[in-house]
Amino acid sequence: MHSTPAQPFDGSHDREIESLTEFDEVVSAHGTLAGFRVQSVDLTGRTDVLVSLDATGAVFLGCAMDPEAAAQVRAAGALVFPPVPHLPFDPYRGLVYSPDELFEGLSDDGYEVTPDARAYAWFQRTKADGDIYASMLRAIHDDAVSDALDELLAGARVVGVMGGHAMARGTDAYAGAARLGRELAREGFTVATGGGPGAMEAANLGAYAAAFDDAMLREALRLLGKAPSFTPSVTDWARAAFEVRDRWPGGGASVGIPTWFYGHEPPNPFAAHIAKYFANATREDGLLARSNAGVVFLPGAAGTVQEIFDNATGNYYQSRGEPTPMVLVDRAHWTERLPTWPLLRSLARGRAMEGRIALVDRIEQAPEALKRLGG
Structure with a gap:
């Protein structure tokens, strides 16, 4: 028999439980699991709790539990999605990734054995055979990552830094992108990038270096x-x-x-929080949509041009709310080599986004331009 709920779920508090600590706190505070969603928590040590509390309407996503407990909560009206064996990733995960998690095993056996590399290999294999089961797992994973990212960034002032993966360490451009990330972080912004090498890594490195004196960044470079x-x-x-x-x-x-879509490009280890996706389109739109304090576009090629106009489309139609600032860095690059700026300026003319775009010559001018535009 189930105990009477001490404090039934009424929708007024967060329903998601993403760790064993949270699980214990919910049980202690509410005396019920009714209506809660439990994501990827090992509950094999909580059988007594699971069989004694009301679990009506609860959903258990990828939670390990004893067969007795699983049967009991199902009988009580809960949905139980068991863990998926033999996967190099958890489709039901409740949190974004950390560098240590994705690069586990790197120091001893090299990148090829890491969870990141194994997930990419799985993606390549299952994408080729078109298995609907695999595509469903990818979709569940990406939705779970989006949910975790929204929770992580709630209330944050996020500035996106976009740029090409080809920007090499040891170059002046890389050092400039790192200083940009450091200054944005010191101004209180949360720096968000595409998470890969090149300009993306440099900006994440700069944010990492913001906690130290300036000499640290010089030595790190x-x-x-x-x-x-x-x-x-x-x-x-x-x-x-x-x-x-x-x-x-x-x-x-x-x-x-x-994204694992471009899995030959590894994630960089300087981002403390890594939201890695299988679907690149979901990743691209999500990165721009979450850059609520603006985006700085460093010199890049086709991918960066696409990001500029993806962001401009949202600003043009105001489909993401008020237009967010857009700062393009390197006048020659964006007016001569890839003449993106003239078209962007033409699109902006007479629209709400007109006062939210800027073109600067040097990367050092980007933070001030961002603030001037309202970032």
Whole structure:
């Protein structure tokens, strides 16, 4: 027999339980599991609780539990989605990734054995055979990551930094992007990038360095220069980043939003929070939509151009609310090499976004331009 709920769920508090600590807190505070959603929590040690409390309308997503407990909560009206065996990722995860999680095993056996590399290999294999079961798992995973990212960024002033993956460590451009990330973080913004190498890594590195004196970034840039690119060796590239993190632990937090769609580009380890997706379209739109304090576009190629006009489309139609500031860096790049600025300015003319775009010559001018535009 189930106990009478001490405090039935009435929709006035968060229904999601994403850790064993949260589970115990909910049980203690409410005396019921009715209506709650429990994501990827190992409940094998909570059988007595599961069989004694009301679980009407509860949903258990990928939670390990004893067969007795699973049968009991199902009988009480709960839905139980069991863990999926033999996957290199958890489709029901309740939190975004950390660098340590994605790169586990790197130091001993190299990148090829890490969860990140194994998830990419699984994606390549299942994408090729068109298995609907695999595509369903990818969709569930990406939705869970989006939910976790929304919770992480609630109330944050997020500035997106976009730019190409080809920007090499050891270059002046890379150092400039790192200083940009550091200044934005010191101004109180949450830096968000596409989470990959190049300009994206540099901006996440800068946010990481914001917690230290300026000498730290100069030395970190020198150390990283030993492995300028993730080619030919992702292992060497990633190990250099973890060498910096180990030497200066506890850096500033930022967000990376990469994708396994471009799995040959590894995520960078300087973003404390990594929301990695299988679907690139979901990732691209989500990154721009969450950059509520503006976006800085560094020189890039086709991918960065696409991001500029994806963001401009949202601003043009105000489909994401008020237009957010857009700052393009490097006048020659955006007016001559890839003449994006003239078209963007033409689109903006007479629209609410007209006063929210700027083109600057140097990366050092970007933070001030962002603030001037209302970021």
